Amino acid sequence: MSEQRALSRRRLLASVAALPILAATADGASISGTMPWSPFAGEPPKPVNPLGWYFFTPDEVVTIEAVVNRLIPADNLSPGGKASGCAVYIDRQLAGAFGQAQRLYMKGPFMPGLPSQGYQGDLTPAGRYRLGLRALNDYAHATHKRGFAQLAPAQQDAVLAGMDGGKIALRLKPGFSTKEFFEMMLQNSMEGFFADPLYGGNRNMASWKMIGFPGARYDYRDHIDKHNVPYPRPPVSIYSAEG
Amino acid sequence: MAKLLPKRDAVIIGLGWTGAILAQQLTEAGLNVVAIERGPWRDTPTDFNVAYxxxxxxxxxxxxxxxxPSVEAMTMRNTVAQTAMPMRDYGSFLPGDGVGGAGVHWNGQTWRFWSSDFSIRSHLAQRYGAARMNGLMLQDWGVTWNEIEPSFDKFEYLCGISGKAGNLKGRVVPGGNPFESARSRDYPTPPMKMSYAPTLFAQMVKEQGYHPFPTPSANLSTAYVNPLGVRMGQCTYCGFCERFACGNYSKASAQTTILPVLMKKPNFELRTECEVLKVNLAPDGKMAKSVTYIDAKGVEYEQPGDIVVICAYALMNVRMMLLSKIGAQYDPVTGQGTVGRNYCYQTGSGARMFFEGKHFNPFIGAGTLGQTMDDFNGDAFDHGPLDFLGGGGINCVVTNGRPISNRPTAPGSPRWGAGWKKATIEGYNSSMGFSAQGSSYPVRENYLDLDPTYTDRHGRPLLRITFDFPDNDIRMSHFMSDQLEKISKPFGAKVTTVSRAKKGWDAVPYQSTHNTGGAIMGGDPKTSAVNKYLQSWDVPNVFVIGASAFAHNAGMNPTGTVGALAFWAAQAITTKYIKSPGKLVRA
Incomplete structure (x- = not known):
């Protein structure tokens, strides 16, 4: 008994001696003698809360909902941008790291550049939406005497097409063009429509069902050899079962 | 005042592909090595989770x-007449970050540059006369094919590359690439299974007399145990490869091939989230004595070392040399100086075909699920009657069908509103594409230096890229677009579109993370920054590893050649340098 105890004590000591030297020291994280591993170290994505608004004001909500519903209109192929959650998606993105430009190089001087040099303004994405949506409504009031959301669908389409085609110039600011604002709304709307539903858009995986994308599946070895044969299974998302 | 740390035999800056290879080889030779990595620790079971x-x-x-870019941006312009502006977000190319570097999220297309690349000037002079190269700064790399071939072999067997040999010791093997240079043995694992699009591509171009073969893949066709005893798994064709890390241990990276062995060594230490600010030289500027780095808390340290190996991304290698005054800055006006010289990129074009009634299932993909033909790559074809040099690989690789970015629609289709959904549904499943990855040849006015205006978070100047596609490369790429058009005709698609390269490199849309040159290898210290062993001509205890050493860029992905150069340089350090420190090549 005591021998066994001594043995396990020796074993314990040995295992302590072999403990990885993994310490966050003043040197930063220094790693030697081991593969560092700690359970649950990764960061699973957090599904957004679908209720309420985190960034947009009530006026901005009705404007952006009208925009996403014209960029992605409801028809027999899929629900529209609003019912798909695209405005909720954009709201949550603007309230987070994307909206605050956490990735971007935001040091000055800010000077006008060439189109090939990309966006050179000093506004964060959140700041661009704040300015852009107000300018869009100002334009609608000036030309049609109502807000963008109150225009008829055909009028809304004409305004968006004018922004897309460079025919309409909203009152923005130097370094941030109307075309750039349109492209940003289009890109973010499509992100919301086609991203995993956990981000607030693509409700019920409607866009994936529409085009036949199986979503977050991770193994197609059973179908790689089946040439010119439609994939038979419905989409799955990261947090849901088959839709 | 930086805190002085105990000296190590070797200090490695960056633990990506090249840093991991150098660390493994140097520790194996008994050296005491520390690697200093700016980004975080990342590993498969913790960070690359198959559940999300x-x-x-x-x-x-x-x-x-x-x-x-908030950590490190770069500025860009097309010509010296323009003012460079910062790329406030990376677009045209996407450098990696953290342990494993860009090797974590690469596609895995693993090529060997050809014998005629390493000796490009001699080869082209012999075939066409030296005058054909006027205006191009093409030069031999200083290393020959027979010298470097064993290093390619080492990298392929480290990774378990899936492919089919086309030239075994000079014997052409049917089904492989007949244009590759002679290899000493076949790939370690057989080719990937093929989905519909690359199968159709191979069949159609073969009927036209070309030579398609499976694109050599670091996504593995089968389970594999590498020479270090590290196990890899079979690729599941999930379609989340490039821009993603692999959760299946199926894509070769430092994590899946080296780190499980390297990290356990007592003579290796890794410091993460520590950014090297510069390499410190002795007062005479002829030897490096240490590196200065700053940790996540903002505290500065000085780490001395007998050897300093710069293993960051190609562009950052050049910046580190310039910030540390290792070698002289290249001047595009006088042609003097070597650091920043021969910056090259990649010259691409593509074809897309829209069919009726076909189902390609584009989401069944992998970074290297595809077929290539090299009939128009490099100097595989006669340039005698043509008005350019170079060429490109034509690749039909199905990487993904991820719908935020990958929704091809027929030309003229609306991008939003009524009508775009129908076009999107039609194009998504029933279109296929292939592309020409064209070479990029050096010219006097394309170069790298430090920006005079913009600085990083530590106040150091950003790297400035001055680049446009040279006229030679535009003519080459238009020739490639012509071939894409010809090749696509017999497919019988309803609509085919072919893109054409144009002047004015645009930093916004994604093109390729194949930035090469700036610290090129060669035989002459007047025209190269490092010698044939990737040793600095000016500071011989500094080695600079990566695509920064490429004297030009071929029509192929660079990583296979980067891996080979890493093994080649490591061999020079362990078998030559540590026995007799000093200049390995007398100039």
Missing amino acids: MQDELRYAIRKELFLK
Whole structure:
């Protein structure tokens, strides 16, 4: 008994001696003698809360909902941008790291550049939406005497097409063009429509069902050899079962 | 005042592909090595989780695994007459970040540059006369094919590359690439299984007399145990490869091939989230004595070492040399100086075909699920009657069908509103594409230096890229677009579109993370920054490893050649330098 105890004590000591030297020291994280591993170290994505608004004001909500519903209109192929959650998606993105430009190089001087040099303004994405949506409504009031959301669908389409085609110039600011604002709304709307539903858009995986994308599946070895044969299974998302 | 740390035999800057190879080889030779990495520790079971890695928004659009411009940006312009502006977000190319570097999120297309690349000037002079190269700064790399071939072999067997040999010791093997240079043995694992699009491509171009073969892949066709005893798994064709890390241990990276062995060595230490600010030289500027780095808390340290190996991304290698005054800055007006010289990129074009009644299932993909033909790559074809040099590989590789970014529609289709959904549904499943990855040849006016205006978070100047596609490369690429048009005709598609390269490199849309040159290898210290062993001509205890050493860029992905150069340089350090420190080549 005591021998066994001594043995396990020796074993314990040995295992302590072999403990990885993994310490966050003043040197930063220094790693030697081991593969560092700690359970649950990764960061699973957090599904957004679908209720309420985190960034947009009530006026901005009705404007952006009208925009996403014209960029992605409801028809027999899929629900529209609003019912798909695209405005909720954009709201949550603007309230987070994307909206605050956490990735971007935001040091000055800010000077006008060439189109090939990309966006050179000093506004964060959140700041661009704040300015852009107000300018869009100002334009609608000036030309049609109502807000963008109150225009008829055909009028809304004409305004968006004018922004897309460079025919309409909203009152923005130097370094941030109307075309750039349109492209940003289009890109973010499509992100919301086609991203995993956990981000607030693509409700019920409607866009994936529409085009036949199986979503977050991770193994197609059973179908790689089946040439010119439609994939038979419905989409799955990261947090849901088959839709 | 930086805190002085105990000296190590070797200090490695960056633990990506090249840093991991150098660390493994140097520790194996008994050296005491420390690697200093700016980004975080990352590993498969903790960070590359199969339960949520298949998230297009997080990884491909918000670019979670990539370097943030807020950490290090670069400025760009097309010509010296323009003012360079910072790329406030990376677009045209996406540098990596953290342990494993860009090797975490690469596609895995693993090529060997050809014998005629390493000796490009001699080869082209012999075939066409030296005058054909006027205006191009093409030069031999200083290393020959027979010298470097064993290093390619080492890298392929480290990774377990899936492919089919086309030239075994000079014997052409049917089904492989007949244009590759002679290899000493076949690939370690057989080719990937093929989905519909590359199968159709191979059949159609073969009927036209070309030579398609399976694209050599670091996504493995089968389970594999590498020479270090590290196990890899079979690729599942999940379609979340480039821009993503692999959760299946199926894509070769430092994590899946080296780190499980390297990290356990007592003579290796890794410091993460520590950014090297510069390499410190002795007062006479002829030897490096240490590196200065700053940790996540903002505290500065000085780490002395007998050897300093710069293993960052190609562009950052050049910046580190310039910030540290290792070698002289290249001047595009006088042609003097070597650091920043021969910066090259990649010259691409593509074809897309829209069919009726076909189902390609584009989401069944992998970074290297595809077929290539090299009939128009490099100097595989006669340039005698043509008005350019160079060429490109034609690749039909199905990487993904991720719908935020990958929704091809027939030309003229609306991008939004009524009508775009129908076009999107039609194009998504029933179109296929292939592309020409064209070479990029050096010219006097394309170069790298330090920006005079913009600085990083530590106040150091950003790297400035001055680049446009040279006229030679535009003519080459138009020739490639012509071939794409010809090749696509017999497919019988309803609509085919072919893109054409144009002047004015645009930093916004993604093109390729194949930035090469700036610290090129060669036989003459007047025209190269490092010698044939990737040793600095000016500071001989500094080695600079990566695509920064490429004297030009071929029509192929660079990583295979980067891996080979890493093994080649490591061999020079362990078998030559540590026995007799000093200049390995007398100039």
